[in-house]
Structure formats: C-alpha cells, structure tokens
Amino acid sequence: MSIQLYNTLTRKKEKFIPIEEGKVKMYVCGPTVYNYIHIGNARPVIAFDTVRRYLEYRGYEVNYVSNFTDVDDKIIKAANELNEEVGELTNRFIEAYFEDVGALGCEKATAHPRVTEHIGDIVQFIQLLIEKGYAYESNGDVYFHTREFDGYGKLSHQSIDELKVGARIEENAIKSDPLDFALWKAAKEGEISWDSPWGKGRPGWHIECSVMARELLGDTIDIHAGGQDLTFPHHENEIAQSEAATGKTFANYWMHNGYINIDNEKMSKSLGNFILVHDIRKQIDPQVLRFFMLSVHYRHPVNFAQDLVENAANGLERIRTAYHNVQHRLSMSADLAEDPQSWLDRIDEQITSFENAMDDDFNTANAIAAIFELAKQANVYLLEKNTDRQVLERFLEAFDQLMGVLGLPFESVDELVDEEVDALIQERLDARKNRDFARADEIRDQLKAKGIVLEDTAQGTRWKRG
RNA sequence: GGCGGCAUAGCCAAGCGGUAAGGCACGGGUCUGCAACACCCUUACCACCGGUUCGAUUCCGGUUGCCGCCUCCA
Numbered sequence A: 001m002s003i004q005l006y007n008t009l010t011r012k013k014e015k016f017i018p019i020e021e022g023k024v025k026m027y028v029c030g031p032t033v034y035n036y037i038h039i040g041n042a043r044p045v046i047a048f049d050t051v052r053r054y055l056e057y058r059g060y061e062v063n064y065v066s067n068f069t070d071v072d073d074k075i076i077k078a079a080n081e082l083n084e085e086v087g088e089l090t091n092r093f094i095e096a097y098f099e100d101v102g103a104l105g106c107e108k109a110t111a112h113p114r115v116t117e118h119i120g121d122i123v124q125f126i127q128l129l130i131e132k133g134y135a136y137e138s139n140g141d142v143y144f145h146t147r148e149f150d151g152y153g154k155l156s157h158q159s160i161d162e163l164k165v166g167a168r169i170e171e172n173a174i175k176s177d178p179l180d181f182a183l184w185k186a187a188k189e190g191e192i193s194w195d196s197p198w199g200k201g202r203p204g205w206h207i208e209c210s211v212m213a214r215e216l217l218g219d220t221i222d223i224h225a226g227g228q229d230l231t232f233p234h235h236e237n238e239i240a241q242s243e244a245a246t247g248k249t250f251a252n253y254w255m256h257n258g259y260i261n262i263d264n265e266k267m268s269k270s271l272g273n274f275i276l277v278h279d280i281r282k283q284i285d286p287q288v289l290r291f292f293m294l295s296v297h298y299r300h301p302v303n304f305a306q307d308l309v310e311n312a313a314n315g316l317e318r319i320r321t322a323y324h325n326v327q328h329r330l331s332m333s334a335d336l337a338e339d340p341q342s343w344l345d346r347i348d349e350q351i352t353s354f355e356n357a358m359d360d361d362f363n364t365a366n367a368i369a370a371i372f373e374l375a376k377q378a379n380v381y382l383l384e385k386n387t388d389r390q391v392l393e394r395f396l397e398a399f400d401q402l403m404g405v406l407g408l409p410f411e412s413v414d415e416l417v418d419e420e421v422d423a424l425i426q427e428r429l430d431a432r433k434n435r436d437f438a439r440a441d442e443i444r445d446q447l448k449a450k451g452i453v454l455e456d457t458a459q460g461t462r463w464k465r466g
Numbered sequence B: 001g002g003c004g005g006c007a008u009a010g011c012c013a014a015g016c017g018g019u020a021a022g023g024c025a026c027g028g029g030u031c032u033g034c035a036a037c038a039c040c041c042u043u044a045c046c047a048c049c050g051g052u053u054c055g056a057u058u059c060c061g062g063u064u065g066c067c068g069c070c071u072c073c074a
Helices: A039-057 A073-082 A086-103 A119-131 A160-166 A207-217 A228-246 A277-283 A286-294 A306-332 A341-359 A364-382 A389-405 A419-433 A437-449
Strands: A004-007 A012-015 A023-028 A061-066 A135-138 A141-144 A181-186 A201-203 A221-227 A251-257 A260-262 A302-304 A452-457 A460-465
Touching (some): A004 A251, A023 A039, A039 A086, A039 A221, A039 A251, A039 A260, A039 A277, A039 A286, A061 A207, A086 A277, A119 A135, A119 A141, A119 A201, A119 A207, A119 A228, A141 A228, A181 A228, A207 A221, A207 A228, A277 A286, A286 A306, A286 A364, A302 A306, A306 A389, A306 A452, A306 A460, A341 A364, A437 A452
Parallel strands (some): A023 A221, A221 A251
Antiparallel strands (some): A135 A141, A141 A181, A452 A460
C-alpha cells in the first residue's frame, strides 16, 4: 500500500508521490525565538518529526528543513525589555528549543536555517519580485501586490474579495491595497537592520520561508507543513511569493496540524494561557507528552488536561511493561517451544496494521492501537510455559521498530541495573523461600519507597521504576 | 458576512455504506503467601430530525451545540 496524506490544497487525501523517487523534500515552519516554546509549538514539531520518521521507515531519504525566525517585532521588543542583543536572545532560545524538542524525542532537521543568515538571498528574491511586477517599494518598505497573483487564496480557499469583506485588515496609507503584505520593513530608529536597495530594514515575516525553502530545497518541494493557523495568511503568502517569483508550484502537499487546547480553550502566546515545554517536561515524562499528543490524529485538536495526560501515562506504561517483561523472560530462560511460526505471524500482523494506519494520513492513534495489540500478544505469549527465543526476540524487535517510528524508544536495560537493588531482591527471594513474608514485604515496601516496583514472575523477580 | 472543523461508552479516541478498533477508569473472576504485573469476562441503540439505499455511525439536506481561520500566533 502507498502512503496517503491529506493535502490542505485539495482538501483531500492524496497518494503521496515525491518529485524524485525515493526522496522527500520537506519544509516545516519553525518558531519565532523570543521565548521558550509552549506545548502548542511542540505539536507540529512532534507530529512532523513522526511523519519524517515514518517516511524514513518506508525507505525515503528525507531532506527535512525547519527554520528559525530570529528577527521580528516580538524579538526586538523582547530584546529591548531584557536589555539584550537580538542575537544573544535568539541564540539562547534556539539552544533552549533544541533542548526542549530533543527531550520530546524529535530529531534535528537536516538543516535549521535562520532568517538572519539569509538576508542577502531575501533581498535578491524581493528584487526579483519587483522586477516581475509583483512587488513595490513604498517609504522604505516593500509590499507584495496581492492582486497581481492569480492564485491568491487557493490554499485557504478564500476569494480575495471575501477576504476584503472580512475587513479586519488594517488600512495603511503606505500600501496600495489593504491585502498587500510586507516583504521588507524599513528600520525604525535604533532597530537591528540590514542594508538594502530600499534603505536600512529587515525582512517581513512570510518572505523568509519562501527564500530558505528555495535555497535549501529548490523551487518545488514535496511537503510543506505547519500549524493550522499558518494556513492563512502565512502559507498563502508564501505560495504567492514563491510562485510569482519562480512560475513553478511551490509545494505539492500542504499539511497542517490541529491545535492544543487547554480546558477546551485555544492556547496561544497572545492569550497567555500557555504551558512551556521547558517547565512541563520537568513535571511530566516527556515521552508521555509525546505519546499523549500522538494518541490523537495530528489534524484533530488535542485537549491538554492533567487527567488525560495521566491516562496516557498509564497506557504507555502498559507498553513499556510488556516490553520489559519480554526482555526479562529472554534473559532468564532459553526455552524451546513448538511452532514459533504462528506467533511470528501474529507479530507480523501487528506490524502490518501499524503500517496500514500510518499509510493512512499518519494515523498515529490507530498505529498506537496496533502497538497495544502487540503488547497484548506479548503478554499472552509470556503466559506460555515454554517460549521460543526467536519469538521473544522478534517481539522486542517489533516493539523497537514501531515505537522507534513514533519517536518513543525504550529505556535500555543498562539503566535498570543496580547492585544494591539486586541484593535486596535476592534477600527477599530467600525470605520468601523461608516463608518469612514479613521480611519479604518489608523489603518490597522499602524498595517501593525508593520508587522501585517489584514484579514476581515464574522466571524470577524483575523490577522497574514506577 | 466568507471559509472550515467537530459532536461515538464514565473518560480519551479510531472507524466513515454492511448492525461499532484500541487505551484509561469501574465491576466480576484467574494468577499470587499477600500484592504488583498479567490474563479472562462484563460495559455504546455512534447529538437530533428528515432523505437516499436492500442496508447509514458512515452519503445528502436541515436543526441544535461547541470550536477554529479570515489579525501576530503552532
């Protein structure tokens, strides 16, 4: 089966066909770095990191680009307030971004371009738009003439006239049409700026993505992704700029993730009800956060609430326990069992349903269901008196593979080795053998107080942090 | 005003023409010295009203209720 993905441009699920066979050019809009990212910012990063991992799992070579907006009004404002250089501030938050997103299991992109590294390219791109008659200079600013671009509105499915009726667009004497948007903004006194043919200034917001995507991926890319709210105007404007400049399709597939709500209310920096990843990951296992977000389809809203996250934590724990129990069994016995084949087949069935789910517009909710089913099968298998080494290994391999695609690797065994704990467990085993249950329970309670939970199995006692 | 989304068990969440995946929680069993882990069993007339169809949770129309975009925002 082939991968189907929902394309905002056509509002349909489409078969994914890359421009170049076996390769994917993907661009994901990244954050404006003037603060730590909130969990809403983290959603697209997690969602599209998962998309990327699955594409790679499917054998594609993915060239994944995600930018940093490291100069804009909010950054300048924040830098002024903190009495810090713009560059210092953005470096600080870019570093924090990598820490936060890394904790959430997201791989680094192939490239993380920054706006300030591409000013020259941006200036050239704007010049090209002016030459082609799509942009004009006014008072040191440069604007894109929206009405000159025929396809304007095709992504958000808005007609240009309706947009005007919508009417919350600011009137501005400098623009010749209220729908026009800035490509270049003239610098105010004392602001960070770069020289340009139109005087000192800096790039507008939308132009950076058009330019950096083109520089790093070419005129036409396969997948362009970002949060739902970027559809209009950001992505619409990117299309206008890029296609006006190159005369080619900018991106074949547009993917947009849904929001995170808090108590069913939209979370955003402007509303102020946001949860910073920097803070929350100290309280909640970041893998749980990732698992929680992936338990809902990426296009649907996720409601963030304490009890729902705990719910997800319990579910993840079930999968981890199954995995570690298989590992434990493998380390404790080397039984041989009859007919491993039917079990190997069952494992393959779950891998297939996982793949089917992911092929269907990256349906991680269903993919997770397949992993739960795998866990169930593993638990049932562990009930057998005799197990086959090959089957146990295959279970682990499948768990590793599937959870790996979701960016949720299992803790390695090494981290679970502790001599002191082992000694206590041995002492408890002896106590139980001598029917000294008081001592046995005492040890169990003692370990529990240290956050270590014991599980007695037919093959011995295993422990975990809980 | 324009564009769009959602409404499925106590909670979360898939499915989207052939009488409902999965998880969490609850209850009943089994396992256990007791527990933990686990296993088995139990739990839904898919917001409402019409229509199309042999058959609709799934398609069409309408109603109600939430939500989003059209403005910086993931």
